[in-house]
Amino acid sequence: MSAAVAEASGGRLEILPLTDPDVRGWLGNDAPWEPTLLRVDGAAVRSWTRLGMALPLVRRLGVRATGAVLRALGQVRHEMTRRHEPAGIDRKQFLRLGAGVVVAGGLVLSGSTPAFAANPYAKAIEWTRRNRDALPATLDEFTRYSATYRRAIHAELAPAVRSRLWSEHVRRYRAAHAGLTAEQSAVLDRLRDFFGDPANLRFVDPAEAERIARIDALRTATESAFGESGARTLLVDLGGPTAQAPLGYCRCSTASDYCSATSGGHCVQTSGPLCTVTPPGCGFGGLFVCDGLCFP
Structure with a gap:
């Protein structure tokens, strides 16, 4: 999932696993186990999931790139579900298969490539x-x-x-x-x-x-x-x-x-x-x- 989303975004989204210590700190341990968009600006953190990701993604990436990102997420999750029917997949399996979190910091999304100079x-x-x-x-x-x-x-x-x-x-x-x-x-x-x-x-x-x-x-x-x-x-x-x-x-x-x-x-x-x-x-x-x- 991480590679697919990174490619779809043209490298303008940073991908981290939901188990990443920073992500846990931002979202807490009870956050939804699904792809999540984060906007990190210093101590200010905002998150979106599912279709709620669309508007902030459009504002940062544009319509075409946002469509590519959402399609990539949908295709990967569809493939994961298909492979594991009829039992479906549990939290541990979803993680092992590559569940990722899309992390979008103001600096990371400010240009065509990550701007780490201010990191x-x-x-x-x-x-x-x-x-x-x-x-x-x-x-x-x-x-x-x-x-x-x-x-x-x-x-x-x-x-x-x-x-x-x-x-x-x-x-x-x-x-x-x-x-x-x-x-x-x-x-x-x-x-x-x-x-x-x-x-x-x-x-x-x-x-x-x-x-x-x-x-x-x-x-x-x-x-x-x-x-x-x-x-x-x-x-x-x-x-x-x-x-x-x-x-x-x-x-x-x-x-x-x-x-x-x-x-x-x-x-x-x-x-x-x-x-x-x-x-x-x-x-x-x-x-x-x-x-x-x-x-x-």
Whole structure:
């Protein structure tokens, strides 16, 4: 559904799953389980469903493009229903088949292509590049910034500085958790050694098979000792829970997928019409390119 609607709109609508954390925040957990149009303007959010989407779509896209979008929605839903007759499809099946939410922000719909320059993450990237020589060098300084800025800052820091931040992150985790098991203590020792070497904090090249295997083995050990949620806290959320990238930007790494710890799903590569690939900042240690969105 997402690809069909994105194509029909000429790339002027941004598509997100109804399970996306931002969408849940805007609509609540009891929102209708159906394609929904959202207009997001800062804190102001308005939504439409079914035929109610037509008029705001016409105002933004024009009659022809709106017709194409509504036809795409109708055709996909008809095909989904046909495939699953006579029992129909339940909430979980509808999601698995690609139920999407059409997200239409004022900026996203203002031109023929998404205008992300005014996006908070784009501003954060621009700010970090202007201030390369004055970026935070300690974890306390790092955590004073919003999660959006932390992600952009991390991408600009030298490996030696990233090493220092992650080492302190692990040290504080150990200090805050009394009664660790022998397995957990051993894993924290391994993480201390890994993050203590700046060479390990270089961004990952997909061709580095041996290095990726080492990272995967360390992740497996961490999940075994601390569970998926604990592993994400240790390996992904530097300085505290990491914010989702704003609309338009990819939010996870298909090569280092931690979606199951937050949404119970998987990172699906949707770069292109659905999200813009960003520099490394996702996955283990923020070392992997962000190239997808979390879907169940």
